[in-house]
Amino acid sequence: MAEIDGARLLRDLQTLRGIGTYETGVHRPTFSAEDVEARHWFAAQLAEAGLAVEIDGIGNVIGRDPAPGRKLLIGSHLETQDHAGWLDGALGVAYGLEIARSLGGGIDVAAWADEEGHFGSFLGSRSFCGLVTEAEIDRCRNRAGLSLRDALQQAGFADRPRAMVDPARYRGYLEAHIEQGAELEDKALKIGVVTAIVGSRRWRIVFEGEQNHAGTTRMAVRKDAGVALVRFAAAIEDRFPGTASERTVWTTGNIRLEPGAPSIVPGRAEMVFQFRDTDPATLDRLTEALQGLAGEANQGPCRVTLVETGRTAPAAMDDGFQAALEAAAERRAAGQHQRMPSGAGHDAQVLAGRMRAGMLFVPSIGGISHHWAENTPDEDIVLGCRVLADAADALRVEA
Amino acid sequence: MAEIDGARLLRDLQTLRGIGTYETGVHRPTFSAEDVEARHWFAAQLAEAGLAVEIDGIGNVIGRDPAPGRKLLIGSHLETQDHAGWLDGALGVAYGLEIARSLGGGIDVAAWADEEGHFGSFLGSRSFCGLVTEAEIDRCRNRAGLSLRDALQQAGFADRPRAMVDPARYRGYLEAHIEQGAELEDKALKIGVVTAIVGSRRWRIVFEGEQNHAGTTRMAVRKDAGVALVRFAAAIEDRFPGTASERTVWTTGNIRLEPGAPSIVPGRAEMVFQFRDTDPATLDRLTEALQGLAGEANQGPCRVTLVETGRTAPAAMDDGFQAALEAAAERRAAGQHQRMPSGAGHDAQVLAGRMRAGMLFVPSIGGISHHWAENTPDEDIVLGCRVLADAADALRVEA
Numbered sequence: 178m179a180e181i182d183g184a185r186l187l188r189d190l191q192t193l194r195g196i197g198t199y200e201t202g203v204h205r206p207t208f209s210a211e212d213v214e215a216r217h218w219f220a221a222q223l224a225e226a227g228l229a230v231e232i233d234g235i236g237n238v239i240g241r242d243p244a245p246g247r248k249l250l251i252g253s254h255l256e257t258q259d260h261a262g263w264l265d266g267a268l269g270v271a272y273g274l275e276i277a278r279s280l281g282g283g284i285d286v287a288a289w290a291d292e293e294g295h296f297g298s299f300l301g302s303r304s305f306c307g308l309v310t311e312a313e314i315d316r317c318r319n320r321a322g323l324s325l326r327d328a329l330q331q332a333g334f335a336d337r338p339r340a341m342v343d344p345a346r347y348r349g350y351l352e353a354h355i356e357q358g359a360e361l362e363d364k365a366l367k368i369g370v371v372t373a374i375v376g377s378r379r380w381r382i383v384f385e386g387e388q389n390h391a392g393t394t395r396m397a398v399r400k401d402a403g404v405a406l407v408r409f410a411a412a413i414e415d416r417f418p419g420t421a422s423e424r425t426v427w428t429t430g431n432i433r434l435e436p437g438a439p440s441i442v443p444g445r446a447e448m449v450f451q452f453r454d455t456d457p458a459t460l461d462r463l464t465e466a467l468q469g470l471a472g473e474a475n476q477g478p479c480r481v482t483l484v485e486t487g488r489t490a491p492a493a494m495d496d497g498f499q500a501a502l503e504a505a506a507e508r509r510a511a512g513q514h515q516r517m518p519s520g521a522g523h524d525a526q527v528l529a530g531r532m533r534a535g536m537l538f539v540p541s542i543g544g545i546s547h548h549w550a551e552n553t554p555d556e557d558i559v560l561g562c563r564v565l566a567d568a569a570d571a572l573r574v575e576a
Numbered sequence: 577m578a579e580i581d582g583a584r585l586l587r588d589l590q591t592l593r594g595i596g597t598y599e600t601g602v603h604r605p606t607f608s609a610e611d612v613e614a615r616h617w618f619a620a621q622l623a624e625a626g627l628a629v630e631i632d633g634i635g636n637v638i639g640r641d642p643a644p645g646r647k648l649l650i651g652s653h654l655e656t657q658d659h660a661g662w663l664d665g666a667l668g669v670a671y672g673l674e675i676a677r678s679l680g681g682g683i684d685v686a687a688w689a690d691e692e693g694h695f696g697s698f699l700g701s702r703s704f705c706g707l708v709t710e711a712e713i714d715r716c717r718n719r720a721g722l723s724l725r726d727a728l729q730q731a732g733f734a735d736r737p738r739a740m741v742d743p744a745r746y747r748g749y750l751e752a753h754i755e756q757g758a759e760l761e762d763k764a765l766k767i768g769v770v771t772a773i774v775g776s777r778r779w780r781i782v783f784e785g786e787q788n789h790a791g792t793t794r795m796a797v798r799k800d801a802g803v804a805l806v807r808f809a810a811a812i813e814d815r816f817p818g819t820a821s822e823r824t825v826w827t828t829g830n831i832r833l834e835p836g837a838p839s840i841v842p843g844r845a846e847m848v849f850q851f852r853d854t855d856p857a858t859l860d861r862l863t864e865a866l867q868g869l870a871g872e873a874n875q876g877p878c879r880v881t882l883v884e885t886g887r888t889a890p891a892a893m894d895d896g897f898q899a900a901l902e903a904a905a906e907r908r909a910a911g912q913h914q915r916m917p918s919g920a921g922h923d924a925q926v927l928a929g930r931m932r933a934g935m936l937f938v939p940s941i942g943g944i945s946h947h948w949a950e951n952t953p954d955e956d957i958v959l960g961c962r963v964l965a966d967a968a969d970a971l972r973v974e975a
Binding site: 232321356357358359360376377379388389390391392393394395396398399401403404406407408410411414418421425426427428429430431432433434437438439440441442449451453519520521522545546 | 580706755756757758759762774776788789790791792793794795797800802803805806809810813817820823824825826827828829830831832833836837838839840841842850852905918919921943945946947972
């Protein structure tokens with residue numbers, strides 16, 4: 178069995194950590210100078226490993242094994258959230274590089290562009306899977322207002338073709354990622370074998386009442402949109418546990434009262450709400466529960482409107498890939514692994530629509546992620562790569 | 577009995593409406609060019625009415641009857657909220673001017689600076705009552721960051737003395753104002769005789785939890801500051817009706833979740849909360865209720881802190897002044913008046929600490945205020961001035 182070089186893997190990760198260092202983490206937003214530098218550096222490593230490399234028209238870095246035969250694709254992403262961690266994304270692409278080098282064949286490697294959504298949603302992997310139109314690219318801008326077209330132009334990727342998946346080429350897709358939660362650490366486990374990536378439904382919930390003077394408007398005649406909102410949000414917390422599954426998560430991420438002044442009864446209020454689960458039926462039940470709450474709230478003095486702002490479907494990981502990952506985990510870390518869903522989105526959920534897919538998690542210290550303090554013990558990083566390499570080794574020769 | 581000139585009164589109000597016109601209302605923030613123009617115009621009218629006029633070092637316009645003897649002081653304010661109505665403040669000072677002209681003696685008139693709080697809180701009337709220190713003036717800034725010192729300098733008022741009340745001079749203080757609520761209109765009444773001006777307690781309520789990824793953090797381990805906030809705010813709505821009096825009002829004016837992103841469990845949250853009542857004991861009971869709710873909330877996963885950001889004491893209006901206003905109202909509008917508290921703050925609550933005080937309300941169409949659509953029928957404006965003039969006529973000769 179081929180062995181990966183743990184020290185080389187850690188050196189690669191430290192090199193990436195040096196491109197856009199922020200505190201102990203990294204600030205490397207999509208198509209920033211640092212991100213472009215990281216993509217070129219990574220392309221050079223893939224080429225050195227003997228792969229045929231392209232950076233395509235959306236910024237994907239793809240290294241292809243030039244030998245004939247079906248391949249296993251391993252990938253993740255290179256850009257980071259703002260002022261974020263050194264492993265979110267980088268871990269998975271460094272694993273791909275190290276495994277391609279160590280196994281010596283049968284592996285393609287991809288660093289997908291903009292998984293973190295600075296410009297769009299899973300832009301690189303969706304482009305590769307034929308799910309991004311030129312019109313969508315025309316529309317995308319980052320928070321600073323820079324258009325994706327201009328960013329691609331500045332990065333030097335604008336005039337290149339976008340790579341498209343050839344499903345016949347691939348046996349499947351593997352992705353490793355830090356857990357971004359504390360479950361593995363809490364249970365003293367080393368490896369998570371992902372069963373499915375959750376789907377999400379995202380909402381903007383709008384409450385319309387009547388703006389008034391907070392001193393002169395009696396309680397009995399108020400149509401306070403803020404009160405309608407807090408009652409609604411509290412009712413979600415009371416109702417959802419009875420409808421949700423054990424793994425469902427739901428979050429009110431933002432609330433805005435208008436005009437937001439101390440002495441004015443809010444005439445309008447908005448909340449940003451989402452829920453996630455791996456089971457489409459559960460997502461449907463929660464949608465019905467939310468609509469039910471809105472119906473009840475509309476009996477009150479304010480008007481409540483649910484606006485669905487987005488949804489992603491849950492993506493099941495392939496049974497055979499889960500089995501291969503579990504067998505490798507048991508060999509390398511007996512009894513220190515579990516199957517678990519992914520509560521966060523990953524490129525694997527996009528690739529799963531085109532080929533068999535599997536995902537592996539390594540622990541996150543304290544569950545911290547999307548923050549520069551994000552970290553994983555070196556030995557866990559190396560162990561994760563050994564497990565993924567063993568699974569890849571088994572899967573690259575499978576039928 | 578002296579009669580006021582209704583047409584002249586309406587012309588004065590229309591003249592003021594022309595200084596800083598915005599839509600059908602007025603934008604005349606404290607010490608803006610328009611506000612300073614309005615103060616000079618008003619001073620000129622008072623002088624023409626035979627009063628000795630000064631604009632003092634805080635911007636108060638004060639006209640004094642030069643004849644010997646005790647006086648009745650009538651006032652309100654000239655500046656407006658941003659993009660607000662033409663009557664809030666202007667009505668009361670125009671009444672003072674018209675009554676001084678009509679009664680021909682015994683009346684002083686004041687336009688207090690910055691009742692609307694662009695720089696401070698009731699700055700002009702509090703200065704007049706000896707409640708504003710030079711240090712407070714040093715600290716005051718408006719929302720644009722302009723210091724009160726610089727604003728006074730630009731207005732040309734900086735090097736003047738601040739006028740101070742001589743309580744021996746005054747029989748008392750009268751102020752008329754639009755209701756800023758819809759109670760008079762709803763009951764088809766023309767005059768409100770104010771019994772007391774509510775006191776208020778103002779709070780910032782802070783919730784501290786733990787910021788986390790909204791996908792990977794299981795519900796059971798979350799410390800969601802936003803959830804703590806909405807449960808707390810909803811509990812206020814459930815509990816306060818049992819503790820409040822019939823006239824108490826309470827308002828959550830603003831809510832902020834941090835960081836406020838759709839996919840991040842809020843680690844910190846804040847709400848701006850206030851309640852108002854005319855009864856100090858009720859304000860104390862509500863404070864205890866709020867503290868009780870905070871104690872209960874602190875049993876949960878997040879830490880709750882109540883920060884009192886300000887309070888004003890309730891101010892009772894003088895019984896004799898109420899009786900004089902009610903008698904005048906009954907004479908001019910039999911059966912079309914009521915006694916009522918003021919839910920909004922007014923300069924009269926400050927003056928009430930130094931002399932007997934009374935307040936009169938005229939209806940606000942639709943209860944609209946602090947908005948350019950604010951209005952009152954012309955006939956109600958004139959009627960209100962007749963009632964105030966009759967009461968002033970009676971009170972100026974009283975012991």
